Amino acid sequence: MTRFTLPRIATFLVAAGVVAAATPAVIDFASVKAAAPAAAEATDQALMRRLTPQQYQRIVSDVFGVDMEIQGRFEPVPRVSGLLEVGTGKVGLTASGFQQYYTIAQGIAAKALDEQHRDFLVPCKPANAQAADAACAQQFLTKVGELLYRRPLAADEMKTQVDLASKGANDLKNFYTGLALSLESMMVQPQFIYRQETVVPSKSKPGQFELDAYSKATRLSFFFWDTSPDRILMDAAKDGSLDTPAGMKKQIERLAASPRLEDGMRSFFVDMLQFDQLDLVGKDATLYPNFTRNAVDDAREQTLRTITDHLINQNGDYRGLFTTRKTFLTPMLGSLYRVSVRSDVPNGYPQEWTAYQYPEGDPRAGILTHVSFVSLHSHPGRTSPTIRGKAMREVMLCQKVPDPPGNVNFTVVQDTTNPLYKTARERLNAHATEAMCTGCHKITDPIGLALENFDSDGAYRTSENGAPIDTNGTIDGKPFNNALTLGQVVSQLPAATSCLVNRLSAYGLGRDVPRSQGDWLKTIQASFATNGYRVTDLMKTLAASPEFYQSAAPK
């Protein structure tokens, strides 16, 4: 029998004020494994996720006010299993990354405690502004610390922070400078820059483990709003109601009904659709003069507005994103789409977004035809049916397309000057005569070729090098003849909806769902269908599942 002491858990639980010191110090792990194979499987899962730049910005705005801007660049996170959010659970922090966090924290702390902000952010006045005032420092650090650490600070943690503030104030003869030193140190500690989750023995399922109440609150808040828990959620964690089904349901309903759901939904789709990569997209200025930096930003915003309007405001069916004619445009995007977009703002004001509906017979419908998708998955100087098809498979359907093999002759693929092969389809057909290439290209190219009416900058075209573009094809045996019918076919593929469930659950958990929880995932997928593929309902279902908070014990 394997017996395993858990002093670490007990220590931390006591420190976090979650349980009394009477927590059993010895747990029978054999019985744990027997009772909970799911928990036993992933005994070394990561419980720390590094904040994304977006999350960092939101938290800073929530805690210190909306005028707090991040000055600097964060160390990038790798995309793992299709999501940056999964990557945040695997990435470390380099020395230069640490310096970036530290520099940014210094800027925020200095601004939060400058003369313009201190009076409404610090709930007290020091007895002497040129010296330490531990009591006043503690008031401020308690208020801010709970929001930054997403849990109350343990007594020893608070003492450290107050001592740092006092020492800094006395050394530098300024209370606020000392407080800023303490604050910036909090903002560079792992408790802040990593979302650290704490595991406790499950109250409802003996032998299993789950997140503690504050970690549940954190997971919920980031899932729905992509930011730290607000005061109400923290209170629900503190008073224990979040550990009850009714209390949990109440918070989920509140979070889902909030306008801030749009923040969470946007963050998820930016991650799933890999729209962070749009920052690096540039097109050749000679070939695509309308594709400016501002146009790229507008293209991303167009798709996100379309998604959130359809899924939240209209409470629409997820599958409708592939076919909807409704969208939003700016005059700048109008120049790419070659439609007239009126903007009735007074002279001198920024242009505004206008609701727009592609008319019947228009070649565009659904987000696959948006400039964002087709331009992101193209070369700077021309389209790529293969890249688009691969993105379609991997991003929208969660299917893995193998990388190309080495030592392949690509010569004929895109020799655009070859008079024999005027269109991408002709060139790819010639290339696919290579036996080793055929397999993969069959699963990518037909989808990408259906989008060939959209140039690298997203502009509509009907011919390439004078030859008409043929957009006919099949996907999984189902025929389509252009981007419109491709969208219709894709929307009905089971993989399209199961992919969303897979991505959304991994996004919430910060890791791939283990195979042992496959049955749970199937249940969620069935529920998604029953609810008419409403994404907000899907989020609520996921968040209400005990499995969403189930965890292995720390190793």
Place this chain on the structure above:
Amino acid sequence: MSRILNRRTVLRGMLGGTAITVGLPLLDCFLDSNGEALADGAPLPKTFVSWFQGLGYAPTYWEPKKIGTGYDFGVQMKAFTPMRDKINIASGLKVFLDAHPAGAHSAGPQGCLQGGVSTPNLPSIDQIVADAIGTRTRYRSIEVSCDGSQDSFSSRSATAKNPGQPSPTALYADIFGASFQDPNAATFTPDPLAMARKSVLSAVADKREKLLTLVGAQDRARLDEYYTSLRAMENKLQIQLEKPAPMEACTVVKNFKKFEVQPGMLIDEAREANRLFAQLLAHAMSCGQTNVASVNFGGSSSNLRQAGSQQTFHMYTHEEMVDPVLGYQKQVAWFSNQVAESVLEFAQIFDSIKEGKGSLLDRSVIMYSTDSGYARSHSVENMPMVTFGSAGGALKTGVHVSAPGDGVTRFGLTVMQALGVPIGSWGVESNSTNKTITEFLA
């Protein structure tokens, strides 16, 4: 006399920010009469730059035909000719794939820079060098990227890849901004805020043991990296609190041109960024701010391109016909030449910083590597490996060595030993070697 003056004792208790005046004639005191060494006889520190650009050259068109000295470069490396006698070049070296899948553009840089192709990432050569010669400078190492991305080929570990700084303007502000301390300034004023921050970070570091006990093995490794990075920041603050050793050749870059690379991978923009980064890094090294840097020019499966063109460098390598007259892909060779010119410019800027009778380049090694011996077929055989500079005389220069079939790690091992890294063997699996290229070593 210590080469780097440690003023901790003096500074202790002076948190009020009292200026400390070092009332000594600096150069006479600290440097020898030639300006090539510090007055205690210790040579100026060696410096290292790892410069990377993928997609290589066409085999038989870059290698010198002659072995040893007095060689001529192949037609695709003709650009290097003006600096031949400061260059070492090896041909014939390969990356052993063992049983690992041949990642089309990853196996090359892994083999050349990390010593093996096993995944996940191993520490890269610049970081191994930094551990040996970068711990007493303000920046342990600096990573830059010329293509507008934050990509780099510098990694500390599997989960800690150093991001490349894509902005010359931001790097300038970081190095030569308010916290820059001129090593040749007559007075030295320790920043009381820096001292306070060092104290604060020490308090954070003290929590390490407790936090490490609270997490699983995966997170423990990541937390360890966090604390290593925190210690690097502490070290940086400590160095800021010490009077820097004078550096005769140090000149502060002034009126630096503001420049940001725009998305779109235009090679002209990458070249401009490369020139600006070279100036900044050369000045940073001549001023003792760092001894180690890593440069990503345009990535491995590089989409660098020319304005107005539908094609990119990478696309050409796969798709362009071999010119029947030239015997190689003409457009690809155009890009390769641009790359060679860029490495050369980088090295020339280092060579332009005069230090005594020599130059910054003379105490440096700039190691240029790529991802493939022949990008057209993703080959990792016959990898071009080139260095500029002599590592303070530890390397002979102007030498061509051909070692067909030997591991490319021999080259990196030689460079590391020349730089003074205490390392006897390098690499994993079949790429492991303890054989240096003795023809290069002085």
